[in-house]
Structures are given as C-alpha cells and as structure tokens.
Amino acid sequence: MAKEAITPREKDYSQWYLDIVAAADLSENSGVRGCMVIKPNGYAIWEAIQSALDARIKATGHVNAYFPLLIPKSYLMKEAEHVEGFAPEVAEVTRAGGEELAEPLVIRPTSETIIGASYAKWIHSWRDLPVLMNQWANVMRWEMRTRPFLRTAEFLWQEGHTAHATDEEAQREVLMILHDVYADMVEKMMALPVLRGRKTDKEKFAGAVNTYAIEAMMQDGKALQSGTSHNLGQNFARSFDIKYTAADGKEEYCWTTSWGTSTRLIGALIMAHSDDDGLVLPPRIAPTEIVVIPIYKNDAERSAVLSACERLTAGWTGKFRWKLDDRDYVTMGFKSNEWEVRGVPIRVEVGPKDLEKGTAAIARRDRPGKAGKAFVPQEGLTDHLAALLLEIQQALFDRALAFREAHTFEASTYDDFKEKVEQGFVRAYFAGDRSDEDRIQEETKSTVRVIPFDQPEAEGTCFLTGRKTTQQAVFARSY
C-alpha cells in the first residue's frame, strides 16, 4: 500500500490507525468475527516484545508454565465478581468428539480460576511459597466492537500468577512487576513513557482487591492501558481453597496476584510513534533496525554498488538487525517508500555517486523528509549507525514525553475539566465516589486512568465535589 493511501491523523485518527495497520502489513481480519490474523510484520514486533518481557519476567525469579485453554464453566462461577466480569463475554465449547458435553467448557478469558485449582493442589506448606509463574497464551473475550491489536476477540498475552504467604509480599510483587517488568520494558524498549498508579474500585480487575496499571498517551490524547498488575488478596484463595500451613503450624489462605500484558502493546506502539507516512518503530523493538538499499541503473553499477554494500556491512550481523534489499523487480523509490511505511528506523542508500564521494545516504524514519536525511562518510559508518540508533530511541521517547506533557492539564472546576479532557489527560484533585465516576464517564466519556503513585503534599479542592482532598487522579478518554 502506498503512502497516499494513509489517511492523515488530523483528518480521521481512527482511520489513520487502520490505514497504518494495513499499509505496514501488520494484521488483517479473518473469516471469524473479531479474530485477526497477525501477519509476519506484526508478529515480529510481538516476538520482540515477548522476548523483552520474558527476559524481565525470568530475571525477577518467575518460571513459565502452561495451563489448559479450556476451563470448566463451574470454575468461572466460583469467584463472584470474576464471574460477573467475564461470564457475559466467554465463548463456550458445548460439543466435542461428536458428543454433547455434560458441562460446557469456556475458552479462557484469563486463567485465575484454572490456575487457582492447580495451586490449591500444589501448595501445602510455607516451604512451597512463593509460587511465581507466568504463561504465554491466547485468550478469548467475545467483544462486540473490535479493532486490530487494541480489542480483538482472541488475543495473545502473558499472564503471571503468583501465590504468597503474606499480604505484604503479594503487594511487593504487584508493584515490582509494574515498575521493573512492565514500565521498564515499555519505557526502555518501546520508548513510551507511562503513568503508573492504582485503579479505582470502578476500574479494577473483576475479583481483585487492587489493580495497578501503566497508562500511555496516544497521539489523539487518549490513554491506552498498557499493562495491569492485580493484588487479588485472599479472594481467589478462598474461592479455590489455596491454603498453606505456616511455620507455626497455623493454616492460612494464600495471598495471590495476577498481571498481564498483551498484543494491545502493538497497538500502543503504532499509535504512539507513527506519523502520516506510516509506521515508526523504536530501534530496540524494531524487527529490522537498518535496511540497506543499493541504487543503480545498470549491471556495472549494480555490481560495484553491491560489493560496496558488502564491504560496508561487514560485521553487522550480530551487531544490528539489518537487511539488504536487493530485489531487482521493484524500483528504488518503491523500496524506500515500503521501508518507510513499515517503520524501519534507518534506511541507508548507496549509489554510484556515493562510491565516488565515499559517502552513504542516511534517512532517519523518526524525522521524515529532508530533516532526517544526511550524507555520512563510509569510513566509520558502523559506529555512526550504532550511535544514531541510540539517538533515535531517545528522540522517540522524548517526543512522546513532550507530547504527553503538552497534553496533560489541570482542572479546578467541572466545566474546566470537560473542556480539557477533550484534549488529553487531566490530572486533578478528586474526592468523588463511584457514582461520581459513573457520572463523569457518562457525561465526558472519560474515566480515572490511575491514581498516580506520586501524590502532592498539599491539600487541594476536588474539581467535582468541591471537597478538600490530598488525592489527585488522572482522567482521560481511553482505548
């Protein structure tokens, strides 16, 4: 798909997103309602995200396991809030091997229940704790309105599930995951600054005592919840009878947690950095960091240019993720445009004139047009590119952060709030209750995204109720 086929953000942000997904060949709809095909370009991004998350999950002491796709419906019914949250959107297997099943099986919408049933069997003593597991899996939630990556019936994710001897330890776990695994990966690898905080009761996970989240701002000022970490207290332990005997001989329910990130992160990545020319990928998560395009008009030039490319790229494998685009059935312009649309951070063009001058033409994807183009000496090219990749990574983070700051507002009255929340995040003193949150959502389509961890020392006035409070909340419309 050519650049011209991408609707500009200003014109129709929502269509722009769909156009980027199509133009960069990331995913497409399948013959099954709400289920997408993740195409190789999209899946390679997921593999990069998986690898970055998996390394952090393991480095913090967790091990991977795998639990069944299908869950007896009765399991889902055991935790009261959980069933209310998930039962309406499950897909049910009622027939298998040619026979009707006595009890329907649901395709996991999340695995607290079936993992809880295992933990109840595995955990007996304080010596068995903590249990620190994660699984990479597909899950299914029968959504009515779907959008590629952001909201699909089937999606891919990781879900961590841990069990602890004390509430304090469970709480440390959920915060550690939020900061050291999720925020660290999303900020450092995806170049996406996130707000960190706690969800209100209205917004928390069905069955949790507390949900913590990281929230990122998209270029339309909306929030995208990019990872959640739940302190489940003893709720699931009671429902599934997950008990342990303490060192002093007393029997006690475990404290459990769960936490997840999904293919939604690909949606966040697209919407945070891309522009009207196509996808923009941060180097650290880009499946291809550098593409080299040889420029030539005839066989003699081709041969000279290709051998120069070979010389220039010696030693790159292992150092960069890179490709040489030596296709000879498409034009140079087509190639350059295709790699631009697909978001490759750096394009290097080498032609006969470059050979004469000892240069290469560099194009930075994060600065389209002339601003991102430069001729650099062939000598020292590798070092130059290594430094440039770091620079681009940082530039994307800085730009996203500046954008968020420019679109984060304060509000002291509800009228003020209504105007500002159309344009981005509103961080304001808030002392309302759940019914106030419902009203705000109904009237402004915005919700509390997080109650940030960093709170002011000073008291202020709630923009809605006028009550004095020390609590600030961040509101936004969201995906």
Next chain:
Amino acid sequence: MAKEAITPREKDYSQWYLDIVAAADLSENSGVRGCMVIKPNGYAIWEAIQSALDARIKATGHVNAYFPLLIPKSYLMKEAEHVEGFAPEVAEVTRAGGEELAEPLVIRPTSETIIGASYAKWIHSWRDLPVLMNQWANVMRWEMRTRPFLRTAEFLWQEGHTAHATDEEAQREVLMILHDVYADMVEKMMALPVLRGRKTDKEKFAGAVNTYAIEAMMQDGKALQSGTSHNLGQNFARSFDIKYTAADGKEEYCWTTSWGTSTRLIGALIMAHSDDDGLVLPPRIAPTEIVVIPIYKNDAERSAVLSACERLTAGWTGKFRWKLDDRDYVTMGFKSNEWEVRGVPIRVEVGPKDLEKGTAAIARRDRPGKAGKAFVPQEGLTDHLAALLLEIQQALFDRALAFREAHTFEASTYDDFKEKVEQGFVRAYFAGDRSDEDRIQEETKSTVRVIPFDQPEAEGTCFLTGRKTTQQAVFARSY
C-alpha cells in the same frame, strides 16, 4: 517424589513413563478431560525445543505469523479427506457472548484450512511466491485415550505452511524441513537418532499427496513419530482457491506444504533416554546443564564451601546453564536425589574434604551409580565440565543409536515378522497394498512407520506377499 516411587521399565514400561513424568514434575492432569498442565520443569524443556526449532525455521527463510484459534466449521468441510480425518475429533464452540452462533466454530485441530483462506487472498502473482510461514500455537483434538505429552486433547506445536509456484519447489521444501530442520534438531539437540522416510497412503496426513516423517525408537522398541512434513500438492489450493498468475500470464493453482512438531517431542525425549532412577536429559536441551551442591555440616563449613563454590563457578553464567542449590531446609541427599530424578546432566558436589584435596565430586546423570562418579581437580574444572557436557551429549546419542540397531530386525516370512516386531523395528521387503497393511495392523498392532529414503539396490522378496520388490519398509508398533 522419591526414586523408589518409579516403577522399573522391566516391570511396567507404561507405568514407568507416567512415574517419570510425575517424579520429574513435568506435567499433570487438569480438571479438563485430556488436557494437561505443563509444569515449569516440563515447560522449560519445551522452551529449549522451541528455541532450537525456531532458529532452524528462521534460518531456512521462514517467518512466524499467527492465525485464529477458531475456524468456521465450513472451512474444515472444504477438503474431502481432511474433513474425514479431523471432523470426528474437533471441539466446537456453539455459544459465545451469551448467544448461540449461527455457524459453529471449531477449535483448530490444525490450520491448513484457515491459513489456506488467507493465502487465497494474499497470493496473486508468481512474485508473491514462495510464501514461507510458521506459527507456534495450541491445537485441540478430542482424543479418547490420552497420555501426558504423547497424546493430549490440547497440545502445543509449530505448524509451517508454505505455498510454491511448482511441485518441485514444494517437494524440495518438505524434504528440506524434514532433514535440515526436524532431523537436525532432534538428532543434534535431543540426541535422538531418527529414521527418515515417506509414509504409505494409509498413514499419510488427511489431505496430503505425500507425508514424510522422522521416527524415533523408544526403549520398549516402539516407534514415536517425531515430526511430519506434508506435500499437499494442489489439494488445498483447489479447495481454497489459492491461485497465482505465472510470468507467462497463465493462472495456476499453488503447490502447498505443511509440517509440524509438537509437545510430543517431550514424550520422545523422556522415553528415549531416561532410566529407572528418573529423567535423563541431553545437555543441549537440558534447561539446567549443571547443578552445584555444597556439602557442609555446620556454619563454618558452609561458609568455606560456599565461597569455594563462588570461586569455582566464576565465569559460568553465559557459558553454562547452571544452578547452585543452596537450600538449607533439605538434606544434601535429598538435593542430589532430586536433581538426579529431574535429569540434570552433571551434578557437582563440593564439601570440606574437596577443599582440602582441591577436588570436586562429579556425577554424570547418564551413568548412574559409581560408574558416573569421579573426583576431578578444581583447577581446570570449567574446561573439564565443558568437555564432559559434549561427551555426555554424544554418549546419549550413541547409546540410543546402538539400542535402535540392536532392536532393528530383518524378516523374510510373516511368521518371522510377527515374532520380531514384538521386539522392535522390522525392516523388510514389502510389496503389499493398503489392505495388507490393515491386516498386519490388525494381527500384529504394527504399521509401516516409513518407507526409508535409503533403499537397497538389489531386489528382494516381500515377507508377506512373496512378490519380488526393491522396496523396503520399516514396521513397528507405535505411540
């Protein structure tokens, strides 16, 4: 689970297998019939297999993608042999989001059909070919009799799906996958020698023109099919209308292939190498290659031994996958036994006497008891262990190969065949047809595993029909 809980192979091979799975804590049954929980020890083996296969799949030019879990039932019905093979064992989703579905969706038993539907949309011209994709996924086949890893309703696998412009290219692909991806991984990483060849029509994949397979021998003489590669000819291309326009403007159906390996490989690994003391893992696929056990009786010894361990293992991270077992709430004997049961290739014990003598005690898992124990100098320990890991890897392969050779027989009459096939593989001249294969299966429970690629020059006499033929087949009972 203690060693004593493992039933010896001689007594009950089938129970021995289940005992190993339990004792090494690899998997267990779940609350859903036929669906297992893959526990961390088992999943770590799967991750090692995945990583070894994925590297080979990518190195041979394939890219990963992801297609939906659910397939419209009508898709499955499009290819006549395919539906006959898979329809009886699918699980069907008939209700989702609280409503009955107009058309049932089946959980993929394999993805030729839904991927075929995508390929039909993606492929137009010869320039779009070949399409070389793979996916890592869970699949579901409603089996009546299940065994952990070997046969479960849900299992994990990779399935490659490719489309080509010519039959020759498709045929090259299926053989390349069989040799360079599957056999190479299983022999080099899993230390498991395999027979390579073609399946008979009776045994081939439902919908394929030809199926090729690698088959490994288990310690009870049975065969375990460890990977299959299918040349689908134009069968699926016709059913799903996957066409391309050739360079000369003619429209033609594509030639497609599919190929898969699954968590069955873990079953093969267990049954090929393990012994009556527990699991035995080849070093290259072992999640932990070396475990270090400090031996001490009091705090002073503990401190001296632990600092010696620290010194001895300096530089090991990145070189070995290793663990220090410094748990102080279990005995040294318990530790040693636990790591033996779990199959860790080398155990290194360091105690106060070793400190005096400048040695470490080494135990090889592939040679239980005294034969595998040695005291080696602390000086040069790292190099010694690196060499020993290579030696163990080769020793396991050699042992499995010698076992297979000792249990592979010839047969010139059917009576002879019946006796021999009880003890292992029979390689014999065979000129029978499908009804002969049916009869052999009924009477001896054995089937043609492969018609090996390496065939004799000389003609011989079919053991069953007495006809002259140059074709030899390998028969065995199988998992």
